[in-house]
Amino acid sequence: MSNNPQIPSYWYNLKFDQGINLDPVKPQFDDSYMRSQSLLLESDQSYVKIPDPVMRLYEQYRATPLKRAIYFEKAINAKSKIYYKFEGQNASGSHKLNGAIPQAHYSKIDGFEEICTATGAGQWGTAVAYAAQKFELACTVFMTGSTYDRMPQRIALMEMLGAKVIRSPIKEPSNEYTRNDPGSMALATSDAIQYAINNKQTSKISHVYGMVMHQTLIGLEAIRQMEEIGEFPDVVIGCKGGGTNFGGITLPFLKYKMEGKKDITFIAVEPVENPTLTKGEYMYDYVDFNKLAPETKMYTLGHFHIPDPIYAGGLRYHGFDPLLSKLFNVGLITAKAYNQQEVIRAGKEFYQSEGILPAPESSYAICAAIEEALKNTDENKTILICISGHGHYDIQSFAEGLKG
Amino acid sequence: MSNNPQIPSYWYNLKFDQGINLDPVKPQFDDSYMRSQSLLLESDQSYVKIPDPVMRLYEQYRATPLKRAIYFEKAINAKSKIYYKFEGQNASGSHKLNGAIPQAHYSKIDGFEEICTATGAGQWGTAVAYAAQKFELACTVFMTGSTYDRMPQRIALMEMLGAKVIRSPIKEPSNEYTRNDPGSMALATSDAIQYAINNKQTSKISHVYGMVMHQTLIGLEAIRQMEEIGEFPDVVIGCKGGGTNFGGITLPFLKYKMEGKKDITFIAVEPVENPTLTKGEYMYDYVDFNKLAPETKMYTLGHFHIPDPIYAGGLRYHGFDPLLSKLFNVGLITAKAYNQQEVIRAGKEFYQSEGILPAPESSYAICAAIEEALKNTDENKTILICISGHGHYDIQSFAEGLKG
Numbered sequence: 024m025s026n027n028p029q030i031p032s033y034w035y036n037l038k039f040d041q042g043i044n045l046d047p048v049k050p051q052f053d054d055s056y057m058r059s060q061s062l063l064l065e066s067d068q069s070y071v072k073i074p075d076p077v078m079r080l081y082e083q084y085r086a087t088p089l090k091r092a093i094y095f096e097k098a099i100n101a102k103s104k105i106y107y108k109f110e111g112q113n114a115s116g117s118h119k120l121n122g123a124i125p126q127a128h129y130s131k132i133d134g135f136e137e138i139c140t141a142t143g144a145g146q147w148g149t150a151v152a153y154a155a156q157k158f159e160l161a162c163t164v165f166m167t168g169s170t171y172d173r174m175p176q177r178i179a180l181m182e183m184l185g186a187k188v189i190r191s192p193i194k195e196p197s198n199e200y201t202r203n204d205p206g207s208m209a210l211a212t213s214d215a216i217q218y219a220i221n222n223k224q225t226s227k228i229s230h231v232y233g234m235v236m237h238q239t240l241i242g243l244e245a246i247r248q249m250e251e252i253g254e255f256p257d258v259v260i261g262c263k264g265g266g267t268n269f270g271g272i273t274l275p276f277l278k279y280k281m282e283g284k285k286d287i288t289f290i291a292v293e294p295v296e297n298p299t300l301t302k303g304e305y306m307y308d309y310v311d312f313n314k315l316a317p318e319t320k321m322y323t324l325g326h327f328h329i330p331d332p333i334y335a336g337g338l339r340y341h342g343f344d345p346l347l348s349k350l351f352n353v354g355l356i357t358a359k360a361y362n363q364q365e366v367i368r369a370g371k372e373f374y375q376s377e378g379i380l381p382a383p384e385s386s387y388a389i390c391a392a393i394e395e396a397l398k399n400t401d402e403n404k405t406i407l408i409c410i411s412g413h414g415h416y417d418i419q420s421f422a423e424g425l426k427g
Numbered sequence: 428m429s430n431n432p433q434i435p436s437y438w439y440n441l442k443f444d445q446g447i448n449l450d451p452v453k454p455q456f457d458d459s460y461m462r463s464q465s466l467l468l469e470s471d472q473s474y475v476k477i478p479d480p481v482m483r484l485y486e487q488y489r490a491t492p493l494k495r496a497i498y499f500e501k502a503i504n505a506k507s508k509i510y511y512k513f514e515g516q517n518a519s520g521s522h523k524l525n526g527a528i529p530q531a532h533y534s535k536i537d538g539f540e541e542i543c544t545a546t547g548a549g550q551w552g553t554a555v556a557y558a559a560q561k562f563e564l565a566c567t568v569f570m571t572g573s574t575y576d577r578m579p580q581r582i583a584l585m586e587m588l589g590a591k592v593i594r595s596p597i598k599e600p601s602n603e604y605t606r607n608d609p610g611s612m613a614l615a616t617s618d619a620i621q622y623a624i625n626n627k628q629t630s631k632i633s634h635v636y637g638m639v640m641h642q643t644l645i646g647l648e649a650i651r652q653m654e655e656i657g658e659f660p661d662v663v664i665g666c667k668g669g670g671t672n673f674g675g676i677t678l679p680f681l682k683y684k685m686e687g688k689k690d691i692t693f694i695a696v697e698p699v700e701n702p703t704l705t706k707g708e709y710m711y712d713y714v715d716f717n718k719l720a721p722e723t724k725m726y727t728l729g730h731f732h733i734p735d736p737i738y739a740g741g742l743r744y745h746g747f748d749p750l751l752s753k754l755f756n757v758g759l760i761t762a763k764a765y766n767q768q769e770v771i772r773a774g775k776e777f778y779q780s781e782g783i784l785p786a787p788e789s790s791y792a793i794c795a796a797i798e799e800a801l802k803n804t805d806e807n808k809t810i811l812i813c814i815s816g817h818g819h820y821d822i823q824s825f826a827e828g829l830k831g
Contacts, residue, residue, distance in 0.1 A: 114782030
């Protein structure tokens, strides 16, 4: 239980609660290097109790702020109210810590001595590094090449937390990729899985696979916070990488929609350079480049897809969480893709008006909020966006993007 | 009035409340370029009402968190309780925004079209840039050379807010300093004053001079927050640059000590490279290098003192606020100086344990808190520190400092 009544004591398990049957992963595979994850995928409770050691760490930085963006509304001449939930004020600078803490906890319980993972822009890697040292686990992070080269501050941050950071794709004689390749999350995931397979005391932990549930405390908190001020969203917006931040803010609200209690529009926002939902296919695909993990049914651009290096390194993943993919497939979720120039300008506008520098990833949600807020509708709408993280390590991207 | 009862509606004016006569500045000078400041120095109220436009902006990010550092206490085996007040979650990333907002407000009222200022590590410059655009004022920032060269992210941040950032010392035929000089706050202050004198529509606003009062809402909030949990500090610690963050957290507590109600130890913490209090003299000196501003009586190393470039660029000012200097002179405040290697390690320890990356400046306060918390005393003490800002733009300093 939490000592702070503002923090939910449970994660919300929409998959079980709404009776959603996902197409099985194929083939079934030896998941000994990622045991705790598959365990959680199959929970038969609608609300999963948060373990005490996890809750103690959540209490360090939760509840996160929910605020009305009054200055931003004014700056863009919004016709709707805009609320934002801000997840950037913890040790990782993003929502990712919500998922890294329980995975480190379960890996410790499972007897692992080390955790390893893949990271794009570094938010997830920082979250894992922080969680690892809290549970006295060693930590190795494989970082996609394009962001490894671009964000030395993120590397220093992870190293300060005691993690070993390795550029991906790793250079091996058998590997056709070289040190200069920009890499992808699929490649980094392969590197991490191979590392875990080679090191039996190492648990490979994931930023997506089944971990969306851990993020639902964002949405659960938001519901409580909005109810306190007598509000409820008509539109919920999140940026779309693998799906954790988007699923975290939306799943608890999706319950209302799926049970016919509220009509809510959900918008997943992605880069035009990596248009998984707006141009991808719903099919079986691998989460990693080298096909070490099984195939799951999801929206995908192909595990071999290597998108251009973009400012929002965290949105370069080729796929989408299987549960969220199913919800998108049946039309419960919509998607939008934006150009990174307009996204960076939206992020700047938010910083100037609200005083919070959003991550480029989060700025995609802001960009969609602007479009929604300017629509002429019969009645004023209430928009809720998730600002998944801060952009302090993305200043170079803002500086470059704003010159264009 | 604030809509949020947690935010104080008044600044605390200890100078008037405790009847402190400061030695006058000499000579009296034409202060037309910094009118609003001298006005505030002479207020004859113990509590000065915060103007509504200022309060609206304070509400964007206040009240700031006050937390007990339970993980940090454990990590260092503390014998005392440690509480921290964190000021790093606003647009400037530091306490400085508390002072920049009212100065921009008064400059607007005074009819100025632009504000200019000097900044060390960039926190103050960012605060001024943010406040300027909120009041639709142009903004020019003179940044000390050593941090200008070291912190391109800070420059990008200020430029994103619409400010013009100029390296100081500026290169002029009449100026004996060159582009390669590390500069000092005194030199940057001269550059800013000269710019304001040359541009009649520009107000030179200050990060120190008389502005400590605006920061007292840190201490006023802390008192309220500690009382809510039934605590009161025996020791209050802040890092010491010009004095704004230190004065902000201490002045409201100093009232208790000066009125004989509580026995509290106040510790101002400074770098051994710039030991204003531990090695400086209490005497009349100029706040700026080129003697454009008048002399004030304060602890100083000499306005011509150019300290080494250190990680904590914000602590390179040669002097100390006149009011705080007087309080130090009569023994109400104590001082400590630390080596930056141990300071950086203290900051890392705080990040690992509490999940907040402190600015190098703030890490001086943390370093002193460690020493205090390890002391054997008859009874457990309660320590309160001000974490004046975040360290996200100081990663390079941490990376270098931790290698040593």
